[in-house]
Every structure is written in structure tokens, then in C-alpha cells.
Amino acid sequence: MAAHPGGLSGPAPAVVLDRLTRRFGTRTVLDGVDLRIPDGQFVALVGRSGSGKSTLLRAIAGIDHEVEGDGGILAPQRVSVVFQDSRLLPWRRVLDNVLLGLARRGPQRAAAEQRGRAALAEVGLAGREDAWPSELSGGEAQRAALARSLAREPELILADEPFGALDALTRIKMHTLLRELWHRHGPTVLLVTHDVDEAVLLADRALVLEEGRFCLDLPIDLPRPRSVKDPRFAEYRERLLAALGVREDEADAPDTPQTPDTPVEVESEAESQSEPETTAAAAQLAEVAA
């Protein structure tokens, strides 16, 4: 473990990576990454698929047992991971999923259960405590997963494309929810995403990972709540896209009429077809939600 970083300027960092290297066979996925995340910062980690962003997150979470590599990792005691799939156990009811691994006996049990119920209420799932996970919609399941991570009162939340599998409208609501939860509880957040808009909308700082190294470390200095229509928003987005090697005309769908402030989204192919509508709706709803 790295030495305790005292005497440095600013608040004590929550996460420190020291020349972190990870290899799969002969392929080096993380190539000596250095990173320092101050306590309470919301960091978005952006990168193309295969750029090593999930590998980085899994390394910090400590769930990459079989992966070769070295380097130092300093992370807080209480870490919660939110996965792309909600990963609720199908054979446990929603509340039991949230309470998984928390004290289940004695006086602590009641306290844990109260925390679990509160967390579910906070994500808007009050009354669904006894539902089976299969009875939840995709968005509800992901909210339950958020509640599960909240109930642990994490100092660090690691989120691996947590909204990647949700539809555009649900995603907007989840953005608002995540922002509120972060605001209220103040954990450090590392959000892995391939969605540049999501990064600019939510994060204090965006990191772009490219071939195992950060090629851009961009502080996002926008007042919250943020709007996609803000001209500075577009600037940040363009800088991130440029770092990702995507030009504006590439990112747009071929037949879309080009207007200067049409939002650009780097998305998977499946979503590219409905892109103009959904992003426009996203822009509007984001404002409403804000």
C-alpha cells in the first residue's frame, strides 16, 4: 500500500493510484496509470470500448484476482460497486438484496434494516421492499442496485456504466437521482461511461483513457444543475470527443440535418438510430429535472 499522503495541498485524496499496470497475456491494458482523486470528487472516466476503463475500475474494486499487474492502489474502507446490470439476486426479495452482507442479527440488524428501507425510499422504491427482482423494470432494478450501494454508506462509489443498459428517458432520471444522492451523501464517485454527455452533465472532472494511459484530465467547471444547451457544455463535450478521436461530423448520424447545437452523442450502434430525438428530449428533460 502507498504511504499515507499527508502534508499535500488540498483535502486528503480518497483514491490514489501509483503506476498501476494491468496486463491480459501480452496485451497491456493499463500502462502505469497515476491518479489522485480528492475526497468527495465526482470523476467520470471516459474511453472507447477496450480502452481499459472497466479494468481500472475493477482494479480499484479489488475484483481482478486473475489479472496480472503491479502498482499501488489506495482506496477507502467502504467501497460500493454499481454494475451495468443491476445484479440483484433473483432469489432474494428487493429489501433482502439491499441488506445483503449488512448485519443480519442482533441490535445492528434493526438499524441495518432501517437504513435499507431508507435507501429504497430515497431511490423511489418505497413500497417495493417485498417485490422479487424479476418484477422490477430495468430502471427500478438499477435504482435498487443504487439503494444497495447507498445502504452501505460508502466513501467511494465505483460505477461501471451503470446506465448503459437503460433507455434514454430512464437514464435522464437516473442522472438526476445520482446527482442528488451524491450531493446529499458526498461520497467520492468514479463513474465509468462511454457517454460524453453523461460525463459533462455529472462530473467535476473527466478523465479520458486511451491505450492504457490518461490522455486528458479535464476539470469541468460548470455550475450545477447543468444544461446540455449551455454553450460551455458543448465546448467541454467537444474537447472530450476530440480526445476520444471523434470528430463532430463522424459522431452525427449521416442523415441528420446539421444544426449548430444538435447534441452529439457517442453511442452504441443500437441507439444511434433514435439519437436525434432522444438527445433533444434528453436536453429538454435534463432542464426540467434540473
Next chain:
Amino acid sequence: MADTLIRPLPAGSGPAAEAGSAQPAGAAPSARRRVRRLGPGRRIPFARALGPVLLIAAWSLASATGRLDPRILPAPWSVVNTGIQLWNSGTLGPDLAISLQRAGEGFAIGLVAGVALALVAGLSRIGAALIDGNVQINRALPILGMIPLFILWLGIGETFKITIIAMAVYIPIYINLSAALSAIDQRYVELAETLGLSRGEFLRHVVVPGALPGFFTGLRLGVTGSWLALVVVEEVNATSGLGYLMYQQATYGLIDSVVVGLAIYGIWGFASDLIVRLIERRVLSWRRTLAG
């Protein structure tokens, strides 16, 4: 998108609906696209009993109309009468009891052995290396073929019979449970790690509930296996029990009594499978599968 209505195919609309769906899509604005239902559809009440009931009805019909020679297969009612007579004469009761006891003891031992071996093999690499290959070899050996060896080892007493039954039970339970244990979704293992579950909590919340569906498959095969083995050991070497009774009666040409024995085996097998299914449905109520 075209204006389509998605709903299940109504019952009894087979050919008409298929003809409808064969029309080119969007031919007429009012045309509804029927979606072919691929699941088996709504549950039939008492479906499990329907097949056997129909079989007995056909058997009764064939006997009543004289199509079925009673020397080949006696009528259902004469089988029932014979059963009552055997019971009243005191022949059937003790034999039934001893058979049930054998099957029960063999099943219990096989269940414990199968579960224990599967847990060791499914949860540790060393356990799998030591156990799995041997069980696979054991599985390939026909139980009938092993009877002479076991008679030499254990004599022809109860120990031998119960051992054979236990072997018929532990194999399907082991195979299905160990397969289910080693097929636990890696994503849940990861989740358990990030939630900081202890090994005990991991077993209780993830492994055991995740492996239960496979366990029940094994259990059902094991229950049936216990009856099959019971017949074999009682008809080959026995001085008591239902199989012995049947064998003895057959030598006197009493076909009715033989069918009584077979019917009892059938009812036991059916009833025990039904019980396991009921338990399964309660325990696995979180599952939503085609079986409903």
C-alpha cells in the same frame, strides 16, 4: 412502425390465425399481425394427473369391450380386487412396509451422500479433482452389473439392498447438484466480493439458492431411482418385500398380483415425484419459467 397489436393467440384459432399471419406485413391497414406464441400457454388444472387418468380410462375401455385378453393384462377392477384381497389376507401389508422402509433408508443415505459429495466437489478444486472422476466412473457402471459384487461383499441381507438403492439415488443428485454449484454465475461471485460477504454468507445467499433448481432436478431423478432400484433388488434376491411378492406370484401364474405390485410401484413413483414438485414450487417461487 406499422400499427401492430401484440397479444397472445386465442385458444382454438390455429389454422385461421396461421393463414392470417401469412399475409404480407402491412398489406392492409386494418390487418392485425398475430404473434405466434412460443411458450406452452396457460396452465391446465390437474395436468399432471390427466395423462395417467386417460391411460387408465383406455385400459378400462379395452378390458370392458373384451379387446384386452385378461391373460395378457387383467382389467383395472380385477387388479383392485386382487389388491384388496392380498391386503385382507395379510400378505401385502408387511411386504409393503418392508419395501417402503428399504426405499426410504436407501433414499436418505443416497441423498446425504449425494449432497455431501456434490458440495465438496462443487465448492473446492481439490474436492472436484478427487471426487468427480470417480463418480463419473461409478455412473457408467450399470447397477445391475454390480449386484453380484455387492452380494459377495455384503451378503444378501438388508445392507446390500439399501446400498444398491442408495447408489441409484446419490448419482443423479450428485451430478445435478455439482453441475449447478459449479455453474454459479460469476457475476454473483463478483457481487458477493464487492459486498464483502463472508464465505458463510456467500454460501447461504448466493451458492445454495442458486444451486437449488439443479438440486431439485437431481432430487426428482433420485426419488424415481430409489423405486427402480427397489424393484431390482427385491426381484433378484429377496425373501420379503413387494418385488419378492410379485416374483413369487408370477411363478404361480397369478398375473393379477403382479400387476398389483406394478401399480403400487407406479403410484409410489408418481406420488413421490408430485411431493418433490410441490416442495420445489414453494421453495423456488422466485422463478418465472415456462413451467410457470
